Amino acid sequence: MESIPERVFDKLAEKNIKPSFHRIKVLEYLMVNKNHPTVEQIYSSLKKLFPTLSKATIYNSLNLFVEKGLVQPITIEETEIRYDSTVESHGHFKCECCRKIYDFGIDIDSIPSSGLDNFIIYSKEIYYRGICRNCADVKSSQRS
Amino acid sequence: MESIPERVFDKLAEKNIKPSFHRIKVLEYLMVNKNHPTVEQIYSSLKKLFPTLSKATIYNSLNLFVEKGLVQPITIEETEIRYDSTVESHGHFKCECCRKIYDFGIDIDSIPSSGLDNFIIYSKEIYYRGICRNCADVKSSQRS
DNA sequence: GTTTGTATTTATAACCGTTATAAATTTATA
DNA sequence: TATAAATTTATAACGGTTATAAATACAAAC
Numbered sequence: 001m002e003s004i005p006e007r008v009f010d011k012l013a014e015k016n017i018k019p020s021f022h023r024i025k026v027l028e029y030l031m032v033n034k035n036h037p038t039v040e041q042i043y044s045s046l047k048k049l050f051p052t053l054s055k056a057t058i059y060n061s062l063n064l065f066v067e068k069g070l071v072q073p074i075t076i077e078e079t080e081i082r083y084d085s086t087v088e089s090h091g092h093f094k095c096e097c098c099r100k101i102y103d104f105g106i107d108i109d110s111i112p113s114s115g116l117d118n119f120i121i122y123s124k125e126i127y128y129r130g131i132c133r134n135c136a137d138v139k140s141s142q143r144s
Numbered sequence: 145m146e147s148i149p150e151r152v153f154d155k156l157a158e159k160n161i162k163p164s165f166h167r168i169k170v171l172e173y174l175m176v177n178k179n180h181p182t183v184e185q186i187y188s189s190l191k192k193l194f195p196t197l198s199k200a201t202i203y204n205s206l207n208l209f210v211e212k213g214l215v216q217p218i219t220i221e222e223t224e225i226r227y228d229s230t231v232e233s234h235g236h237f238k239c240e241c242c243r244k245i246y247d248f249g250i251d252i253d254s255i256p257s258s259g260l261d262n263f264i265i266y267s268k269e270i271y272y273r274g275i276c277r278n279c280a281d282v283k284s285s286q287r288s
Numbered sequence: 289g290t291t292t293g294t295a296t297t298t299a300t301a302a303c304c305g306t307t308a309t310a311a312a313t314t315t316a317t318a
Numbered sequence: 319t320a321t322a323a324a325t326t327t328a329t330a331a332c333g334g335t336t337a338t339a340a341a342t343a344c345a346a347a348c
Contacts (some may be wrong), residue, residue, distance in 0.1 A: 019314090020325065030265075033289060039305080056329040059306070075219045075271075076158035079335085093260060114249035116237060120275040127219075127271070131264040164296065164343095183334080198298045203335070223306085224334060 005033050015068040022053070029135040030071060030085040034102045036092070038080050076101060076127045091126035097135035104128070147174050159212040166197070170205040174215060174229035180236070180245045182224050210233045220245060235270035241279035248272070 002010070007130055008027050012019045020040055039046075043058045065071035074082040076094050082101065084092075091106040108124045147154070152171050153232075156163045171275065182190075187202045206214035206227055218226040220238050227258055233253060235244040252268045 018315095018324080020240040024324075032164075046175075052327080054329095056307090056328075057326055060326080063307095064257055065179075073222070075222060078217065078219060078225060081222060092255060093263060093265075096266065102259070104260050106255060111250060111255050113235060115246070116248050117273070118277040118280060119237060119246075121237075121272050122240065122274040123272070125271040127269040128260070128265050128267070129265075130266040136262060136264055139263075162295080162310075166297075194299080198300095199299055200336090204297080207336095 004028060007031065009052065009140065011070055013072070013093070015070050017064060017068060022050075022057050023061050023064070025050070026058060027070070027085065030083055034084075034086070034103075036074055036082040036084050038082055040080075042083075072123070072125075074101070074125070076129075089124075091128060093128040095135055096129060096130035098129050100132060101133060148172060149177065155214055157287070158216050160188060160277070161208060161212060161214070163251040164183050167205045167208075168196075169194070169203060169207065171214070174227055178228075178247075180226040180228050181227055182220055184224075186227075194211070206285065216269075218245070220267070220273075230266075233271060237274065237276070239276035239279055240273060241275050244276060 004041050005024075005028065008031065009019060011027065012023065017023065025046055026042060029046060033041075039055070039058050039062065042062075043053070043055045046058075062071065062073075066073050066083075069087065070085070070136075072084045072087050072144055075087070076082070076086055076092050079088050081099055086103070089106065089108045091104045091108075093102040093135055094100075095102070108126060145165065149172065150169075152168055152175065154170065161167065169190055170186060171263075173190060174181070176184075179188075183199070183202050183206065184231045187197070187199045188194055190202075191197050198274060206215065206217075210217050210227075213231065214229070216231050218228055218236055220226070230247075233251060235248045235250040235252075238244075239246070239250050250270055252270060
């Protein structure tokens with residue numbers, strides 16, 4: 001099993017992205033923090049380690065990663081984009097109560113669809129919204 | 145078969161939304177124009193008919209409709225929200241070439257998922273991205 | 289028909305995530 | 319070391335959305 005720093009280098013090399021210091025740190029952050037962080041979250045975390053960091057660098061890096069298919073943007077929020085370094089098939093669930101975004105298992109490619117004959121499909125995203133188990137538990141215990 | 149004006153009234157009544165003049169016009173617009181319009185598109189169209197219309201009214205009406213489950217917001221675009229008066233199960237495909245958003249048939253509820261035990265699910269959205277048939281045709285004919 | 293209170297609409301400022309721009313810095317190449 | 323190219327920084331600008339307060343429309347009570 002490769003370590004994360006090793007996998008960061010491999011992923012960047014695989015997509016022909018020059019492994020600059022900041023790009024490495026941004027991708028590493030995404031691979032360690034699987035909680036679908038926003039630009040602001042990535043920026044404020046890395047800023048503590050590297051005080052000269054600019055927010056534009058986060059945007060530059062992420063936009064490059066998305067363009068190259070290394071990272072998936074999650075548009076489940078209306079206000080800001082979240083990012084996920086896992087591009088394999090899975091869904092995202094947003095709890096309307098605690099606002100947390102959960103991954104869940106789903107095999108998107110096994111789902112039959114109609115009306116897309118001769119369409120070329122690059123990516124598929126599945127978003128569910130509702131109340132997560134934790135919040136549902138709290139609510140039901142409050143009720144009793 | 146009910147006419148659209150009749151269905152507009154029924155839908156509003158069903159959700160206990162007072163049928164003000166502007167709300168009727170906004171919902172009617174969404175039910176006639178099934179092309180997932182943006183706020184700007186709705187506003188500029190209705191503005192021609194009712195010159196005193198304010199854009200805030202469009203936002204107010206749409207936010208109310210979404211809150212009441214009458215209309216579905218589509219967040220497939222990174223920059224702006226689109227709206228769909230069809231809340232029944234279907235997917236949205238965005239062409240990266242012509243930017244058009246297509247509906248397609250898919251039975252979301254038949255798809256097995258894992259990791260959401262005891263989660264309460266309110267809504268499901270499926271977004272595909274790629275190249276639509278029209279744009280794919282143009283590209284392949286250019287190539288030859 | 290007034291009067292009074294409430295809901296809706298209008299107009300506009302403010303907010304905030306993102307993009308654009310240009311200067312500064314770093315990195316690569318010769 | 320000199321030159322060119324790429325990256326990062328700092329900040330202004332952009333644009334979709336929300337917030338605010340005034341104006342208007344609507345409803346109920348008298």
